[in-house]
Amino acid sequence: MKELFRNRVFLIIASVDLIQQLGIWVRNMALLFYVMDQTGDDPVAVSLLTVFEYLPIFVFSMIGGTLADRWNPKRTMIAGDALSAVSIAVILAFIEAGWWQAVFAATIVSAVVSQFSQPSSSIMFKRHVPEELVPAAIGITQSLMSLFVIVGPMIGTAVYAWLGVSTSLLILIVAFAAAALIQLALPAYVREKRPEDSSVWSELVMGLRYVRGHRNLLLITATFALIGLGSGLIQPLDIFLITERLGLDKEDLKWFYALAGIGMLAGGGAAAVFGRKASPRIVVASAVVFLSASIVIEALSVWVGLTATMRFLVGGAFTFMQIVLGTALISMVAEAFIGRVNGTIVPVMMAGMLTGSGLSGFFMKAMGLVPTYIIAAAIVLLAAPIALRMKIARPDAPEQSQPLSQGETAVADR
Numbered sequence: 475m476k477e478l479f480r481n482r483v484f485l486i487i488a489s490v491d492l493i494q495q496l497g498i499w500v501r502n503m504a505l506l507f508y509v510m511d512q513t514g515d516d517p518v519a520v521s522l523l524t525v526f527e528y529l530p531i532f533v534f535s536m537i538g539g540t541l542a543d544r545w546n547p548k549r550t551m552i553a554g555d556a557l558s559a560v561s562i563a564v565i566l567a568f569i570e571a572g573w574w575q576a577v578f579a580a581t582i583v584s585a586v587v588s589q590f591s592q593p594s595s596s597i598m599f600k601r602h603v604p605e606e607l608v609p610a611a612i613g614i615t616q617s618l619m620s621l622f623v624i625v626g627p628m629i630g631t632a633v634y635a636w637l638g639v640s641t642s643l644l645i646l647i648v649a650f651a652a653a654a655l656i657q658l659a660l661p662a663y664v665r666e667k668r669p670e671d672s673s674v675w676s677e678l679v680m681g682l683r684y685v686r687g688h689r690n691l692l693l694i695t696a697t698f699a700l701i702g703l704g705s706g707l708i709q710p711l712d713i714f715l716i717t718e719r720l721g722l723d724k725e726d727l728k729w730f731y732a733l734a735g736i737g738m739l740a741g742g743g744a745a746a747v748f749g750r751k752a753s754p755r756i757v758v759a760s761a762v763v764f765l766s767a768s769i770v771i772e773a774l775s776v777w778v779g780l781t782a783t784m785r786f787l788v789g790g791a792f793t794f795m796q797i798v799l800g801t802a803l804i805s806m807v808a809e810a811f812i813g814r815v816n817g818t819i820v821p822v823m824m825a826g827m828l829t830g831s832g833l834s835g836f837f838m839k840a841m842g843l844v845p846t847y848i849i850a851a852a853i854v855l856l857a858a859p860i861a862l863r864m865k866i867a868r869p870d871a872p873e874q875s876q877p878l879s880q881g882e883t884a885v886a887d888r
Contacts, residue, residue, distance in 0.1 A: 483602035484611050486660055487595050490551075490653045491615050495622040496629070497649030498584065503630025504642030505577050512574050526578050530585040531824050547594035548660045554594075555654035558583060559647045566643045580643065602661060605805060610746045612797050617742030623735030627728060684811050685818045691807075693864050694799070695819050697758065697857040701765070702823035704854035706830025708769065708847055711838060718843060720778050730785050737789025744790070745797035752794075754802040759861040761795035764788070766855040773847030 478484055561583045568576035603611050633642050685691045708715075716722050716730065768784045775781045807815050830850070837846040 477604070478607045478610050478614075481603055481607070481611075483598055483660060484607075486656060487598065488611075488615055488618065490555075490656055492618055493649050493653050493656070494555075495619055495626065497646040499622055499626030499630045500633050500642050500649075501580060501584065501630070501646045503627055504634040504639050505580060507631070507634050508574070508577060508639040526581045527585050529828070530582055531820065533821075545594075546663050547597040548657065548663045550594040551598075551660075552654050552657045555650045555657065559650035559654065562643055562647045562650065566640060566647070569643070570640065577639070580646075598660065598663070601663070606750065608801050608805070612745070612800050614742070614746055616793060616797050617739050617746070619738075619742075621735070621739055623738060624732050627731070682818060684808075685815060688806075690864050691815060691819075693860055694803070695822050697762070697861050698819055698823040699826045700857040700860070701762065701854055702826025703830045704766075704769070704826075704850040704852075706827035706832075707834050707837065707850040707853065708830075709827070710831050710834045711843060711846065714838070714843055715772060715781075715847075719773070719776055720781060721776075722778070730782060733782050733785045734789035737786040737791075738793040740786075741790035741793030742797060745794045750801075752798050754798050755862060755864045757795050757798045758864065759858050761791050762854060762858045762861055764791050766851045766858070769847055769851035769854065773844045773851075 562580055565576045565580050565583070599608060599611060630642070633645065685695065712730075713727055716727050765788060768788045772781050772784050775784070803815065834846065837849065841849075
């Protein structure tokens, strides 16, 4: 662990993540309250914030991953944060001029930029962080994000209440600008020379072929598609679970989010310590089964303590799974394809979540809250046998995942 904290790339990326999370949560809470104030608590306007956050991820993640594989990752991260700062400054100017609807653009900009910067940081990890330290590195960065799930809403709410939306966006501008400046200290990155006839489209297709040619990647994609569909089906219904099953006020939902955040923090810490010793296949399958069971338990529970406990445990288990699987992906995927693999798996999961979220209201009206949760649990459970078919070696063991064809091996080696 001491060696990790002497690694310059890890320290820089972790510091940048910390700054960005602060800015993002200030933005999230400020825009939520500002839109509610401007529209008289219009639920449609509030829901548009979520749509504008997730839809760009679905649309841009594939092309973002492809471009991340083509571009210099250091320059991509710096340019992304710098452009974010500039764009938020422009949006702030519109708001000051009375065009409050410009706040929606702030969410879109952040979501789009993240689809370029996130794969780039994984590429830097792949090259500059020793493989045996990757689980701890991912665990710590994930724990930082989990910490802000707990304290972020409190900080964002306080900033908006005391200083208003303009100052909140100004803090976001400063955060992105500071992140860009810090990343100037990253080591230089030199890409291998690409063929002259290489294009974005050809490389995107090559990335899809790479995923298709690796059995493990196909299984991971299918697993996350089912998890996304099942989770999306119940995500908008959380508020009804709290009010109808537990008899609490809708404002109490924040405490259950906080418990999930604490669980995520614990799961990230556990993964940093024990992640390298865990079998990715068993971890993913076990987490899927546990998630499915927890959905049923939460739907049937009328006890606050039981529901709260499940939120904490699910946060920990799912975060542990994400870190173990993310570490395995960094180990098994060729450096030249990390962005495109990320850009293939993420939109499939997002498509599942968007589909499930779109259907959730209809399911609840037609069948009720508990049957909808049970259907979601069944969908998630379908991912368990798929996960068990993976053949992924532990990070500290020789990699056993092989392409399905020699042709795809040649593509990966180019």
